[in-house]
Amino acid sequence: MRVAVLDDYQSAAGAAADWSLLGPDTDVDFLHEPLSDPDALVNRIRDYPVVIVNRERTPFPGEVLERLPALRLLVTTGPSNPAIDVGRATELGITVSGTGGMSALHGTVEHTWALILAAARHVASEDRATRAGRWQTTVGLDLHGRRLGILGLGNVGSRVARLGTAFGMSVVAWSPNLDAERAGQHGALAVSVDDLLRESDVVSVHLKLGERSRGVIGARELALMKPTGILVNTARGPIVDEAALAAALHDGMIGAAAVDVYSTEPAPADHPLRDAPRCTLSPHLAFVTEATYRQFYGDAVEDVRAWQRGEPVRVLRP
Template sequence: MTVRIAVLDDYQGVALRHGRWADLPGDTEVTPLREHVPDPGRLVELLRGHQVVVAMRERTPLPRAVLEQLPELRLLVTTGMQNASIDMAAAAGLGITVCGTQSDSSGPAELTWGLVLALARHVVPEDAATRAGRWQQTVGTGLRGRTLGLVGLGRIGGLVGQVGVAFGMRVLAWSQNLTPERAAEVGAEAVSKERLLAESDVVSLHLRLSDRSRGIVGAAELAAMKPTAVLVNTSRGPLVDEAALVRALHDGTIAGAGLDVYDDEPVRPGAAILSAPNTVLTPHLGYVTDSTYDVFYGQAVEDVAGFLTGAPVRVLAAPERPR
């Protein structure tokens, strides 16, 4: 029997290159889907008849209503070890095994600094000006001696903080469970959220999205920031009230924003954030590096191979009665 494998959201068309799919045991057929499929009905049509689905991060939601309509699905693989877009309980209840992969924290941390530097040195407008024949239109902001505020100090936030220290910045950090000892590990000072917002020149978000963290930066938090400060978000879009952010940018409440994540992804044409001033916007590229994709797709193949041989690995949801 041929095992049919669908790979979702292969935007760049690289899934087959980054994974050794030919090494899978038995007869397998791998079909990468390059286009994002937001319509659940269309998604079900495309996935019917597949025994395995590989999901790239949280690009495509897989709720119970979708999974119930895929009776042949036996294995669901997500890149990363967490995926809020997959109904894990529903998958297990329907007899579907869910496995994950490891990930690399360096990519999002590096992109965070790409956004910070682009904002501080006006890279985007200066690039456009240079191409148009205009020379040195703005005055940039140096980072040495400035204050970096980290909302969240996990793996990625810690890497960002270490670079801030290397740049000669003062680093403040806050999260609901942050200890002074953890902050000291990366050269940061643990402070209240209010103090972080009031004193930081760069506020960078590094939290997981949950009911507790959703909207953690809203109109009040933006108003508490310096008018010369910038906000950077490479974590999850809904951490920020996007409508409030757009208003703050138009009103000059803050000086700018660097965003890699949004309320709706892909961002729809005409979305208000696209016309907000003083922004650097990237399409959720934080984890999109060759080394990360080697891990994601390489371990996705390992997950499939383990499942097919009866020894699944990196299991996130194990059904009592597999299909």
Template sequence: MHQLAILDDYQRVAHRYADWSSLEERGVTVTAISQHIAAEADVVAALQDFDIVIAMRERTPFPGRILEKLPRLKLLVTTGAANASIDVEAAARLGITVCGTGGSPAAAPELTWALLLAFARNLTQEEAALRGGRWQTGVGFELSGKTLGIVGLGKIGTRIAGYGRAFGMDVLAWSQNLTEEAAAAAGVRKVTKDELFRESDVVSLHLRLSARSEGTVGERELRLLGPDGVLVNTARGPLVDQGALVTALQEGWIRGAALDVFDQEPLPSGHPLLEVPRTLLTPHLGYVTDASYRAFFGGALEDVKAWLDGSAIRTLTP
């Protein structure tokens, strides 16, 4: 018999997107947990009886100190192809198999562009004003003719570059390993980090979170972006120094920020970003689409079945 936990099923849709009942005949009992478990001690207590865990992206971290306290855990599946909050090296040492899934390549880029358009045309404020009986309360700005800076020209960043060109924007890109050839293939201009923040009207972040990329955007970069600049982050919250960003928004170093990711998730009540001006905030919706969830939950089910058969697939290694 196996006990399987599906974590952070906020919308209670895990059973809609995969046929978990197909595991019953193989002796697997499935429990979907909709409430986020934040404290490490509570995570350990909640998962003591499970030998299979499905984690939704980085919502629940699994550092080595937690894995060591889950002796029954044998299979840990993360939705998506990578998860910076899982200590894969510790898992390997403890004999825990870690697997990933596929995803939707369009979900995050489309959300990124939706945020930018909504911010540029003041959509949330104008809708609220309209419902309150007011008409045309502000003035937006157009993207055409502006400069878009992309930090991280991977699969998502390359899509964003295409969107920017389609909207008539000049597109720049920077990352530590970006080559002239890769930039040219994406139809963008490779620049230095300082040049990107200084020259861009909009900067969009698309780096993978790692020890090297954490804090990529701090006070220096925000001041270079300037009072007319907009920061868009749909990648990972810790890419940005949250304290510096709050100060930048309070003091007007930048025009504003459109954010889907944060240093703490779910964003707790009283978090400074909930109080500062010139922001558009969404609750990490980048991957919350029908197509993504079919890939995530369907892929996780495939991983479990393959592991039960003794031939794990999509394994993540140190």
């Protein structure tokens, strides 16, 4: 049996699990290049009955699945994947399985705070300045006593909020249907989106991507922020209008931004944030940790073994 492991950008999947458990008759191929073009994807994996994808790096819409008659098992890292048309896969007789995801949750929280601190203390620009022979070119922002605004008080946002209180920040939050009681359970005050943007020194985005959240932060919303405000996005790229964010940074409308996610990944060479000032960028690293990869790929091996026995586990439903 042939297994293709896609999206192995860091060549890390091979060491993250014991692939020999799949047996001597199973050949596992690790593919490192992005395959976002549907034709290139189909041509590369058309003969594989089992494919493993890493989160949402490679989309599998229905029209791609229909062109892969050999595919019988599609495993995604994480407990869900909106980039896979699970309904069409089910109709085509393709089993879709997921993995655990708690390690990724913790990694995202930690990386969010890494970006908040990097933006507040100008770490990226000071690194470049120091290497160039310049010394202490900026003045950092104290977080203690400032206000943290959380957009999306779910599993990640609530943990980011609690760490905000540990830094001595006051915390406000907005989520669809968020009430005062739930916000208070996480040390936050529930407010409107506009009030959150006006009052917060740091705004951190943790909404799930959907039709209601797509573009929820645009030019109008950025104009509400403080001119010293920091926007951090470790959720999904399309939640923030990237062109509007770049314009706000160029115009000095907001103080800084830190971004880990993009509407197109890998981010293209002409992405508007690549040359935006006071903008710290990372290449969707929030979930990329050793513990997360061990959980993701260890569970993926379990998924394949269970499917081989005719007893698939962690099956995703439409």
